[in-house]
Amino acid sequence: MAENYTSWKSAGGNNADHIGGNGYEFSYTDENGEKKSIQVDYGSLFSNKEETGYDCFIPTMPNCDDILITHGHADHIGGIPHLLNMKREELAAKRENGENLTIHCTAFAEKMIKNNLTGSGIPKDEFPEFDIIEPGKPFEVNGFKVEPFAVSHSIPDAVGFVIESPDGTRVMTTGDFKTAEVPLGKGWDDEKVGAIASKGIDYLFIDSTSSVQQGETIGEAQVKDGLKEILKNSQGGPVISGVISSSCHRLHTIATALAEEALEKAEKEGPDAEPKPRTMILDGASVIAARRALNACGYKLEDMIKEETGVDIQIVTSNTKKALELPPEERFYVCTGTQGEEASLLKIAEDRNKNVSLEEMRSWSDGDMPIYVYDLQSCIPGSEEKHQALEEKFKEQGCITYFPSRYKPNKYTVHASGHAGAGDVARICKVVSENSPRPTMVVPIHGDPGQRRNVMKIAQENGLNACIVPNMAEMKMPKDGRPVWQDGRKTEEWIGVNDANNDFRRPYFRYDKILMNVETQERKKIGYYKYPSASKKLAYDHNQIAAAKIIAKSHLR
Amino acid sequence: MALKWSDTEDLAQALAQLYPDVDLSVLEHDELREMVAGIEGFDDPTEPDEDDMEAVIVTWIDILYPEEDEHVKSGDID
Missing domain, CATH: 3.60.15.10 (Ribonuclease Z/Hydroxyacylglutathione hydrolase-like)
Structure with missing residues (x-):
């Protein structure tokens, strides 16, 4: 034995x-x-x-x-x-x-x-x-x-x-x-x-x-304070931020920072002033899917923030009318693509994002509206070139940028490991x-x-x-x-x-x-x-997709 | 051939064209059922389960927001 x-x-x-x-x-x-x-x-x-x-x-x-x-x-x-x-x-x-x-x-x-x-x-x-x-x-x-x-x-x-x-x-x-x-x-x-x-x-x-x-590694509370600093220094224009979508606590932290900053601002304005937080606008597949997962598991951010701060926060996706009708200075975009990959932020910087347009935002003013772009994640080794190119593209578009360094002390705490x-x-x-x-x-x-x-x-x-x-x-x-x-x-x-x-x-x-x-x-x-392909629907038959588009178009007509 | 709940990609493609400005981060399954029932050519008497419906929504999100996976090394996912 x-x-x-x-x-x-x-x-x-x-x-x-x-x-x-x-x-x-x-x-x-x-x-x-x-x-x-x-x-x-x-x-x-x-x-x-x-x-x-x-x-x-x-x-x-x-x-x-x-x-x-x-x-x-x-x-x-x-x-x-x-x-x-x-x-x-x-x-x-x-x-x-x-x-x-x-x-x-x-x-x-x-x-x-x-x-x-x-x-x-x-x-x-x-x-x-x-x-x-x-x-x-x-x-x-x-x-x-x-x-x-x-x-x-x-x-x-x-x-x-x-x-x-x-x-x-x-x-x-x-x-x-x-x-x-x-x-x-x-x-x-x-x-x-x-x-x-x-x-x-x-x-x-x-x-x-x-x-x-x-x-010990810091918590989201410190990140919230860093975000509130950012909000205080970003008046009169929209904020475009980049997040790693799977860091789902960060969505809660952003929403809390928006609520608390609005509350503090209202308190300064006087006893009758109502807090008016910016609206969180989600742009990017993974961040939208992450919010769905949060909702499905009972983490309903609006309800949680209301309970914690007393402030009503609105969260919408960038393709909605609500998002497009908001004055730019009331918008806080939460975007994917922090490292300059083919995702939301890069598309915005290159005028290819169909839902988030720098030109559309500027059209609300005489063109002098500041647009703030904050990457809430530092550069990851291996992504240096893309990360730097992304910031440069936003700068060329006249945006005020903040892309934290991985290696030097940063002005704002925007990330916790x-x-x-x-x-x-x-x-x-x-x-x-x-x-x-x-x-x-x-x-x-x-x-x-x-x-x-x-x-x-x-x-x-x-x-x-x-x-x-x-x-x-x-x-x-x-x-x-x-x-x-x-x-x-x-x-x-x-x-x-x-x-x-x-x-x-x-x-x-x-x-x-x-x-x-x-x-x-x-x-x-x-x-x-070696492995066999999945069943026919997973082979993504392009003819069938084309057929579905025709059906959809005929329905629209 | 009629579209069925298992035709995830086809349904998502049709929905993306029919309803381009829906907030998919909060779309309820009841609303999705009604939308799908309104697609011409859809005919499926079976009751979809949660996975069927979520698969359609996730595919729909991917169609509206095509993007690469996040280029993140695991240590940096943090």
Whole structure:
């Protein structure tokens, strides 16, 4: 009889110089050598197609049909539509037997995943099963006991998991987290995390992304103050702002800043003055879809702001008559495309946005109306040229711009990271070490080597053991706290995703098996995954679309 | 051939032309049902579920606002 053991393997997420493609497999192997697994997250890794030839990379396919999702960001869910493509035949056969891939996630993550599946052309009858989970409500899957707990992140309803293996080994994995308060949903709670830890934590997997930043990461409250400063300094003209749409708390923060600034202004004007906040105008597919997801999960921003500030806020999309009829100085646009990609902001700057026109705004005055453009996200490495070009284009159009620097101190605080700074990492280490009756081994994840080393150092400073485990190494996790893994791996296996159509509206994905040299980052294609196309409607038959247009036009006539 | 709820892309294309100024961030499913029922050539007696309707709306949003995915590395999604 062989030895039984619990093990963990990172299929992505601990990358040499990139972060993303998160996928972590937890397994239990019994005395007979039979292995049961569950996967935490299946995300995509950003790729510059001009350099690599691929739209993104995803980890190798999970060895199980149960995926636990920590939150709805692309680097944690972006692989799911591709998995459904590659496993189309296998999953179709399973569905005939009443089985299916099951995604265990919160309601908000479910909305984000379904939007992602629809946008990627996955037909509804090929959707996985969804098991909606809630923090504090344990469930069992494939022999593992799982308890989700709320964490703070830049997207609502993010969770971490405590997973108990059949042999009793208990691991806590944080997902992406910080400890600051969040405006939407539940966030980090020392007491609740401490209570879970009091049942024993053998291994603790910690998000390392911002661990080299000093202190605890700031919350949305500071961003709100920065936005109010911006509003005070942007009188007499429209404000055009750029946001990362998946940072959904930011929509609440913007709405609150608009309400509070209007309230303060009214108070200065006199006792009878009514607050008149600018209207939030959404422009861009992902920001509109994000608001739908918020509404569907009960996060109705207008109601929340009314309750919190007493002020009525209006939020509309840019294609509505309401938006177009508003005087420009009452408009606050919330746009996509912070990095200068083909999205709302670039189209405005280049006079190609059919709903937001600088010329239309100027036509309300003698042409001297100031137009303020604020990118609420700093430049992301790799996007420098596009980001700078975007600002230049707005300047050429005579706009007053504010594009914060990533590397220098900025005038306004307009962004808060969703990841744990060194102070947050120290905090979770302290909470676990004070509450867990078992010795805990910390394993840094979701970071480059420097970030993970920093988490290891912080853990050790807080009295916990820690170790660095490379991507794709299987770590056996005995309860004596002495993990074992094989080191020295020279290559990593990834799946390269290439939209052969180069058309984000009608993608045709190809999947290559890629070997990546860990040291040099050189990639070598070693094969590909063949898969059948989806049913006819997903082939996007252009004749049928043309027919629908004719039908619609005849109806209009 | 009549249009059905499963013809997501076709329905979204038709709706985008018929109703170009609808606020899709708050469109209710009841309103969508009425709009779809008004599309010439639509004939589907089956009751759509939430996923059918959301798929139409999300596709409709993509048609009105075509854009690339956000060029954001995961660490910066923040």
